Amino acid sequence: MTGAAPKITLHLVASLDGIIAKKDNSVSWFETADTYEKGTTVTEEDATAFLRKIDCYVMGSHTYEHALELSKNYGWAYGDTPTIVLSQRNLPVERNSIQVFSGDPGALVNELLKQNYTNVWVVGGAALVKNFLKNKFADEIRLSIVPIILGDGLRLFDETLPEQSLRLKDLTAYKNGMVEMVYEIKK
Amino acid sequence: MTGAAPKITLHLVASLDGIIAKKDNSVSWFETADTYEKGTTVTEEDATAFLRKIDCYVMGSHTYEHALELSKNYGWAYGDTPTIVLSQRNLPVERNSIQVFSGDPGALVNELLKQNYTNVWVVGGAALVKNFLKNKFADEIRLSIVPIILGDGLRLFDETLPEQSLRLKDLTAYKNGMVEMVYEIKK
Numbered sequence: 414m415t416g417a418a419p420k421i422t423l424h425l426v427a428s429l430d431g432i433i434a435k436k437d438n439s440v441s442w443f444e445t446a447d448t449y450e451k452g453t454t455v456t457e458e459d460a461t462a463f464l465r466k467i468d469c470y471v472m473g474s475h476t477y478e479h480a481l482e483l484s485k486n487y488g489w490a491y492g493d494t495p496t497i498v499l500s501q502r503n504l505p506v507e508r509n510s511i512q513v514f515s516g517d518p519g520a521l522v523n524e525l526l527k528q529n530y531t532n533v534w535v536v537g538g539a540a541l542v543k544n545f546l547k548n549k550f551a552d553e554i555r556l557s558i559v560p561i562i563l564g565d566g567l568r569l570f571d572e573t574l575p576e577q578s579l580r581l582k583d584l585t586a587y588k589n590g591m592v593e594m595v596y597e598i599k600k
Numbered sequence: 601m602t603g604a605a606p607k608i609t610l611h612l613v614a615s616l617d618g619i620i621a622k623k624d625n626s627v628s629w630f631e632t633a634d635t636y637e638k639g640t641t642v643t644e645e646d647a648t649a650f651l652r653k654i655d656c657y658v659m660g661s662h663t664y665e666h667a668l669e670l671s672k673n674y675g676w677a678y679g680d681t682p683t684i685v686l687s688q689r690n691l692p693v694e695r696n697s698i699q700v701f702s703g704d705p706g707a708l709v710n711e712l713l714k715q716n717y718t719n720v721w722v723v724g725g726a727a728l729v730k731n732f733l734k735n736k737f738a739d740e741i742r743l744s745i746v747p748i749i750l751g752d753g754l755r756l757f758d759e760t761l762p763e764q765s766l767r768l769k770d771l772t773a774y775k776n777g778m779v780e781m782v783y784e785i786k787k
Contacts, residue, residue, distance in 0.1 A: 429741075429743070429757075429766060429781075429783070430618065430756075430757035430761065431617065431618045431757060442763075445765060446765070447765070447766070447767050447768060449767075449768045451770075451771075452768075546749070554616075556616070558781070560765065560766040560767060560768050560783060561763070561764070561765050561766055562733070562757070562761055562762075562763065562764045562766065563763050564757075564758075564759055564760065564761035564762055564763055565759040566759075569617075570616075570617035570618060570749070570751075571751075572751055572752040572753075573751070574617065574749055574750075574751035575749075575751055576629075576748070576749065576750050576751050577748070577749045578632060578633070578634070578747065578748050579616060579634070579747040579748055579749065579777075580634050580636075580747060580777065581634060581636045581639075581747050581773060581777040581779065583638075584638075584771070584773040584779055586768060586771040590766075590767065590768040592768065592771055592779075592781055594616075594745070594779055596616070596747060
């Protein structure tokens with residue numbers, strides 16, 4: 414607990430048509446053959462330094478199960494950073510950094526996140542992100558767009574969201590054709 | 601007819617959640633209060649020079665009727681540039697630059713657009729854009745994202761689109777918080 418105002422970021426990767434997961438859960442579409450000459454390159458050191466500032470990850474149970482599945486081949490993606498899984502289910506927990514929280518999202522934000530962390534990243538899935546958007550629990554959206562149209566799959570946004578203004582904070586294009594937009598959510 | 605390979609661009613303005621029209625057809629959400637300091641400013645001269653390169657606009661009948669409605673207060677948005685409305689209906693035509701084409705989109709592209717124009721902009725609506733995407737009639741997508749989440753309205757993309765790779769060609773942020781992405785549609 415540092416005393417700094419905690420910031421909650423929704424971190425999302427989607428296709429241009431707003432899809433965050435294919436029906437078969439395959440992730441190969443993240444890697445495209447695109448090359449954008451004017452794009453920024455990120456060194457491994459930059460990426461590590463950036464990720465080190467995140468002091469808590471939050472995810473829903475399906476995203477967690479998917480991350481567990483991927484970890485068998487690629488390792489656990491979130492290192493030793495505290496990771497909170499929002500779920501009423503009895504999920505397997507194999508690392509000390511992982512905690513399953515069975516309360517509602519409001520309790521998670523007010524009783525756990527705001528008390529203990531300063532830079533929280535919510536990494537999905539769609540239901541959790543929508544809940545955070547509806548209740549204005551998040552401070553910013555960091556959306557990376559992969560240069561592809563998928564057509565069918567799990568959509569990030571739907572008609573249940575209330576209208577809300579955003580403020581563009583940052584925009585970056587990467588060498589692989591990925592576009593990253595950072596928006597502040599006005600409260 | 602110039603002999604240059606004709607280029608067909610899908611030009612779209614959407615909210616971050618992919619909505620191109622509100623249910624009440626109001627357009628005030630295009631104008632946000634956002635200011636993005638790092639954004640690019642476009643002079644009226646730049647804009648005019650850019651738009652002058654477009655030698656044909658294409659739109660569906662609802663977009664046309666909406667443009668007619670708006671023209672009562674703001675003037676006709678497409679000047680004297682040839683404008684083709686794809687429709688089987690008997691629509692009012694009040695300007696010489698406007699032509700109603702009652703064939704299918706494939707005939708429009710092959711018999712009319714490719715024969716006569718070099719820089720065609722398809723400006724909507726959603727049904728026409730989806731048809732062009734499905735049939736790969738278009739060469740590029742130019743999508744401007746307004747810094748807002750709308751929630752409910754007419755969505756640009758849906759599950760009927762086939763998966764297709766894109767290539768990022770250009771990315772610009774404007775002073776008003778608008779993000780413009782230009783993608784080549786790979787064929």
